[in-house]
Amino acid sequence: MFGIIAGLLTTISAMPQALKTIRTRDVSGLSLLMYTCLVVGQILWLIHGLIILDPGLILSNIVSLIINGIILFMLLKYQTKRDRNK
Amino acid sequence: MFGIIAGLLTTISAMPQALKTIRTRDVSGLSLLMYTCLVVGQILWLIHGLIILDPGLILSNIVSLIINGIILFMLLKYQTKRDRNK
Numbered sequence: 667m668f669g670i671i672a673g674l675l676t677t678i679s680a681m682p683q684a685l686k687t688i689r690t691r692d693v694s695g696l697s698l699l700m701y702t703c704l705v706v707g708q709i710l711w712l713i714h715g716l717i718i719l720d721p722g723l724i725l726s727n728i729v730s731l732i733i734n735g736i737i738l739f740m741l742l743k744y745q746t747k748r749d750r751n752k
Numbered sequence: 753m754f755g756i757i758a759g760l761l762t763t764i765s766a767m768p769q770a771l772k773t774i775r776t777r778d779v780s781g782l783s784l785l786m787y788t789c790l791v792v793g794q795i796l797w798l799i800h801g802l803i804i805l806d807p808g809l810i811l812s813n814i815v816s817l818i819i820n821g822i823i824l825f826m827l828l829k830y831q832t833k834r835d836r837n838k
Binding site: 680 | 754755757758759760761762763764765766768769783786787789790792793794796797799800803804806808
């Protein structure tokens with residue numbers, strides 16, 4: 667029960683910034699290394715949640731992974747474009 | 753094992769932004785509501801981690817709580833000052 671409310675709150679708290687980035691497509695202030703750490707970390711949290719069958723960990727990490735995965739994809743796409751323009 | 757590496761990665765990924773805010777003391781771009789959600793959510797994750805005895809959840813949420821607690825304290829202090837100056 668604590669896990670589900672905790673997951674809901676921490677996921678909600680990260681959403682406005684993430685959704686703003688997806689909406690504006692502005693990734694200039696974001697670090698590729700940090701987002702890679704975040705996405706890999708959330709994949710591991712999801713695996714850990716599935717192993718210990720913790721619904722809070724599973725649900726919150728699925729939602730966060732979709733959102734942060736999109737941002738990481740945008741970061742990779744943007745960086746490739748920037749490199750191409752050099 | 754997954755939980756500890758996961759906690760390490762997601763905590764590391766959030767540190768540069770958090771430490772920058774603490775160093776610059778600039779909280780103008782941050783939302784009080786979002787940080788309250790985050791800190792309450794992390795307190796609940798910590799309680800959940802202590803109940804299910806999950807070292808990854810416990811360690812990562814203690815570190816994050818200290819950092820985000822300082823930012824929330826700064827946000828509350830800043831908002832009080834701003835309200836006083838009205």
